[in-house]
Amino acid sequence: MLEKLDMSKKLSKQEYADQIKSAQSRLRKLELRMYRKEVPVLCVFEGWDAAGKGGAIKRLTEMLDPRGFSVSSYGAPQGEEKTHHYLWRFWRNLPRTGHLSIFDRSYYGRVLVERVEHFATHVEWQRAYQEINEFESHQAAFGMVLCKFWLHVTPEEQLRRFRSRELDPFRQYKLTEEDWRNRAKIPEYTAAVEDMLVRTSTPHAPWTVIEANDKYYARLRVVETVVESIENRLN
Numbered sequence: 012m013l014e015k016l017d018m019s020k021k022l023s024k025q026e027y028a029d030q031i032k033s034a035q036s037r038l039r040k041l042e043l044r045m046y047r048k049e050v051p052v053l054c055v056f057e058g059w060d061a062a063g064k065g066g067a068i069k070r071l072t073e074m075l076d077p078r079g080f081s082v083s084s085y086g087a088p089q090g091e092e093k094t095h096h097y098l099w100r101f102w103r104n105l106p107r108t109g110h111l112s113i114f115d116r117s118y119y120g121r122v123l124v125e126r127v128e129h130f131a132t133h134v135e136w137q138r139a140y141q142e143i144n145e146f147e148s149h150q151a152a153f154g155m156v157l158c159k160f161w162l163h164v165t166p167e168e169q170l171r172r173f174r175s176r177e178l179d180p181f182r183q184y185k186l187t188e189e190d191w192r193n194r195a196k197i198p199e200y201t202a203a204v205e206d207m208l209v210r211t212s213t214p215h216a217p218w219t220v221i222e223a224n225d226k227y228y229a230r231l232r233v234v235e236t237v238v239e240s241i242e243n244r245l246n
Contacts, residue, residue, distance in 0.1 A: 021225035049108035058162030080111040151215035
């Protein structure tokens with residue numbers, strides 16, 4: 012599936028500038044309609060390291076009223092989180108009615124990093140596909156709009172961005188030994204991503220795979236997809 016993507020998609024700086032503001036303005040208007048109609052929206056971001064999740068989230072929220080959205084970033088479970096079912100910490104940050112919640116990484120770590128790094132047993136991560144589908148089905152039945160993004164970059168583009176971060180003193184903190192270790196396991200992670208996309212893309216919670224080699228194209232596609240999903244729900 013991932014190998015068939017057209018990774019050459021791109022926008023010029025001017026094309027991006029012309030279109031992103033329009034999409035963001037539409038989203039700003041929808042934020043008020045969401046609030047009045049009491050529609051919760053959840054955006055889940057997954058992707059390769061350095062795929063541009065942070066940049067996409069920034070553009071998604073750039074023109075929104077900060078009282079209407081929240082962003083939660085997830086790493087390895089810590090402390091009390093380890094004593095509960097893995098979905099517990101995500102339940103707590105789901106959007107209330109009329110609110111937008113954004114997950115930077117998510118419960119899909121169960122079938123990605125926990126699978127590849129053997130933090131979960133084979134039985135546990137296999138069972139997780141059904142658990143996650145049921146979890147999202149509960150939210151959709153509640154009236155929630157779910158937008159799930161996989162930001163995909165080629166190994167060559169990821170390496171270029173890693174090298175760029177190494178040379179930038181203001182972004183060096185973003186590059187860790189874990190990033191290099193994950194890069195060494197690209198085949199294993201690719202297999203896990205493919206399974207995730209096939210087994211957890213449903214009519215009420217579909218995956219949108221974003222060709223993210225070009226950051227302008229990826230950011231615009233994310234905002235437009237969220238806009239369209241909310242409009243479809245409200246209409």
